Amino acid sequence: MLSYSAAIPLSNDALARLTDLIRARRAERRCRWRRLSAGRQALLVLAHLRNGDTYTRLASGFSIGTTTAWRYVQEAVDLLAALADDLQAAVTRAGRLAYAILDGTLIPIDRLADQKSYYSGKHRRQD
Numbered sequence: 001m002l003s004y005s006a007a008i009p010l011s012n013d014a015l016a017r018l019t020d021l022i023r024a025r026r027a028e029r030r031c032r033w034r035r036l037s038a039g040r041q042a043l044l045v046l047a048h049l050r051n052g053d054t055y056t057r058l059a060s061g062f063s064i065g066t067t068t069a070w071r072y073v074q075e076a077v078d079l080l081a082a083l084a085d086d087l088q089a090a091v092t093r094a095g096r097l098a099y100a101i102l103d104g105t106l107i108p109i110d111r112l113a114d115q116k117s118y119y120s121g122k123h124r125r126q127d
Helices: 012-029 038-051 055-062 066-083 087-095
Strands: none
Touching: 012 038, 012 066, 038 055, 038 066, 055 066
16 A cells, blocks of 8 residues: 655644644543544644545554544544534624625625626626
């Protein structure tokens, strides 16, 4: 089997923050031994989330089992989800912004001053 290295376009702060979260969770659960260190687990998770690497590729690249790779990703995603705002806080924050992009969806917009419909630059409808 061939292995490869990949670059992840993220800052070291993102890796350090996720590593600290994983390390604290392991201390809370009193885990004695894991196949990967907290830093390597964070790198595995960021490779999956940012590059979309499959669990099979991650498992072979980090010399662990596919199920272990899946479990490590799920554990870290749960930790990151706990940091996210709840729906009410997210709506309040979005209400103060000039615009919000949700899930990368392109949403048609209209301008009231002009009766002609406008859409984002990627979508244009013929009237």
